[in-house]
Amino acid sequence: MFGFTAADYSAMFLSLKVAVTATLLSLPFGFAVAYLMTYRRFRGKILLDVAVNLPLTLPPVVIGFLLLILLGREGPIGKMVLQPLGIKLIFTWKAAVIATAVVGFPLMVRSIRTAMEGIDERLVQVSRLLGARRLDRIITVIVPLSVRGIIAGSVLMFARGLGEFGATVIVAGNIPGVTQTIPLAIYEYASSPKGDVMALSLCAVSISISIVVLVFHEWLGRRIVRSD
């Protein structure tokens, strides 16, 4: 169908793999940051807020470049942490995951935070009065009551991850079969002569995945509403 090459299929698979991994990897951190921002008072809260939301307003290319400097062979993290551990990130699919995670992170945090802020403070107080300690409260009250936000945030981040281009192309490159995701493949087809049809076919795939994700999101949302 559509005459996709092995590299095209690999781009589709890689797109899904990168977006899923980035979302799952970010979930605990996203939840933790949203929790801190909603329930804890501490110094530097505004700074954390700005730092988390910065990728929302920065051009992805800037993020990609900063990541390249940080994680590259001569970068502080690259040199001090990654090299001694024998980890090579740059120009691998793992770098694409990191780029996607950073870019999508604020979307996830915002979603979860909005849900947490909507939880009746009284319910948290009641659980304390009934003897629930912090972790207990998080597991038995805060997670179940913000689950819609957690799902919405994850879906949003996953969808954003599928479209990630700017940061990925800088830290992971555009290597067919290795780091080339759907957007990168479309870019390559579009900039080559007679590549229009293939670019369009991949666009169709991209649209299909997006529709499936949105329908899934709606369905899950309704299921949750019905169950409570």
Place this chain on the structure above:
Amino acid sequence: MELRVAIQKRFGNFFLDTDFIINGERVGVFGPSGSGKSTLVGLIAGLTKPDKGTIILDGEPLFDSSTGVNVRTESRRMGMVFQRPSLFPHLSVKGNLLYGYKRCATENRKIAFDDVVQVLNIGRLLDRGVKHLSGGEKQRVAIGRAVLGNPRLLLLDEPLSALDDSLKFHIVPFLKNVCEAFSIPYLFISHSLLEMRIMTDRILHLANGRIVEETTAEDLVRKRMGESMAGYMNLLQLSEPRQVDALYAYTWGEGQLLTASGDERPEGLFELSSTDIMLFKSHPEAISARNLLRCVVVDTFEAGNRIGINLDCGGGRLVAEVVRQAADELGITAGVEVYAAIKATAFRKLG
């Protein structure tokens, strides 16, 4: 229960400064809105931290700014019922009820699940979600949840205020019964003197963040009788209703009372204003009032320009009131026999 509270807390312009020791199982905290009642219970529960002072419950310090003791809310074992039921929306009725029970140390679990379910009459609701319960059912589940946490002290923060009158007096017996049945001491917070009279033995009267007096609801009501046009409200627990023509006859003391309102329930709480009781020196020949009771004056008390009269009507007690001149004319002093006439329509059924 002995509770000692000597704390200070500032919230913007509001300053709470209390210092009291109170003993008793049924203690009220009474005051107008904004007097600091909810702030006070929040501090006792540990939901907010006092600026300084001590909170000691039955000899155990819960908070002491001088030694740095501040027992966490989750370890204080305080049950709390708020104005709104605040049930966990993601849990069933049973899940809500058991939330505190499961987290209570085994050696402290003295109150059993089945007993509470029975006293509160919520057995048929257990497997249901909480969203579609009625207001009264929700509040009963909230009470059950707090009680099943096996608290040392129950903090009832205006638990009846959000309910309309009929629902309020539907909940009251459940609340009283559950606390009595499991001997849980409580602090009952309200701005309603009527609720205070039903629910408490002693009250702390709070105004502008300070305790003005420790008294009883009864004394407070009598003191306020002189200022109120409505008079003193007699609360009568009447039982064994029988239909007599279009009226209800309830047993009261050694006699009976005829009321226009009533129902088939075996017990009913009625309100009767002291201003609706008319006194006669001797037996009147014929009157329209359906109740004519022979009473003995127990004693009298002054309330503004009126005299409150404690009457013993064959075992039942009533407070009537007359203006000073009428008291003089009737020669009302302790031991005098009078007749009290009360219309059947003067009784207001509360629950």
